[in-house]
Amino acid sequence: MDLVSKIDVQELNFFYGSKQALKDISIICPEKRVTAIIGPSGCGKSTFIRTLNRMNDVVAGTRVEGKILIDDQDILAPGVNVVQLRRSVGMVFQKPNPFPKSIFDNVAYGLRINGLRDRQRIPEIVERSLRQAALWEEVKDRLRDNAFSLSGGQQQRLCIARALAVKPEIILFDEPCSAIDPIATAKIEELIFALKEQYSVVIVTHNMQQAARVSDFTAFLMMGELVEFDRTDKIFTNPSNKLTEEYVTGRFG
């Protein structure tokens, strides 16, 4: 199957005040594939993924240069509807962040703020999203319980269900398993693998095995610069750059 570009990042520079966090990054994330961003702490992975849904807009004193084309539209251009953008580019955060509402209301949140009031459609979509996030069987009898009563891994899958409910085309995962135990991590990895049937996925991770397991393409970032970007198998078995090789074999990081 031919690859179609979903996100085309061109010469992206990013600044916190006068400090440059991303230098001249160009990456293409293909449609319905998983693209992993790896690199040591502080290399700009999270900053990068947060530019893809303009989440950095809410951080004061930041500046961004370059282009990010999603379906050939530059989302950094002036006049882009950021609210609309974030509906089509969902995000799952590092720490599970369910809202202090019921499980049902968490998933329905995105639908309601987008104006859906239909009393039949909402439960349908909530069930479908929870099934997609492989959580339905565990919570179907306790949808009215507070989301905080779930375990950490379940909370993270709830956040995934919540993101799926608004029907995004792209899902961004910002180190989704860093606060979760290994068994729950395995479930989420399986889930990410399954999600690429329908969605384009970008995942930031500091866990190289995770990147190797779930992704099709991998970008290796260091000190805000893109060191190497290639097919995941190539990055992990036969990288072209010496630094990449040292990092993926665990010699630093």
Add this chain to the structure above:
Amino acid sequence: MKKKITQFLGFFFLRLCLYLVLAVLLLFLYDIGRKGGGSISWEFLTAAPRRGMTQGGIFPAIVGTFLVTIITAVLAVPMGMAAAIYLNEYAKQTRLTRIIRLAIRNLSGVPSIVYGLFGVILFVNILRFGTSVLSAGLTLGLLTLPWTITASEEALKTVPNSFREGALALGATKWQSIRTNVLPYAVPGMLTGTVLGLARAAGETAPIMFTGAAFYLPYLPKSPSDQFMALPYHLYILATQHHAILQVRPLAYGTALILIAFVLGMNLTSVIIRARLRRKRRN
């Protein structure tokens, strides 16, 4: 061993401070209760003062304080909350907002008599509201605002940022994320701080002295532009300005007791409201 002694002494000292403060407070309440308890009667609560305030009750003062507090709340609660939301959620952190914050903190330390004089100039003279319930209520509203803003901002700060970001990431507008995912969790804290501020305002004498409180009125205020009697001012008069001070002393203590009960009642209300909201949220 030495560590243990140090710890014991440390805790002992802290406990001593706590007990001292409590003892002073209890002594104070006991004294007022003992000297004022005897004056409390149905007549005291429901009748107007008679015979040059040496007999009768304090009903007009209770009503006056109640009405003024309502006007204070109408000004200070919505404005304070709105200002806090703006400062904490919308305003960029610039030199200007830092100065504004500093000014608000300073305003909460300005002596209340200054607010009283400001109220006379602005509300009584310039806006021509006269010496009235309205002028006094608005003056107390200004006095309360810095407290309301500060307390509300603190309450907003306790809502984790992940609630805001989580909502934004789902395509919420900024206002939607604040309304549905920040305010519901901040309102209990905002209310607590606000009611504490109102309770403090209800006990103030200086700001209402020039702006609307009357020495003695045989009738209740019929509109916001009428003068009124108020508990703290009535107490001030009975305690220091009356021609037969010894004779009215029990009445003064009685008034003090009612004023304390009024303030305590307001604080209790805020505690109850907060507990209710918390419980509702949990279910």
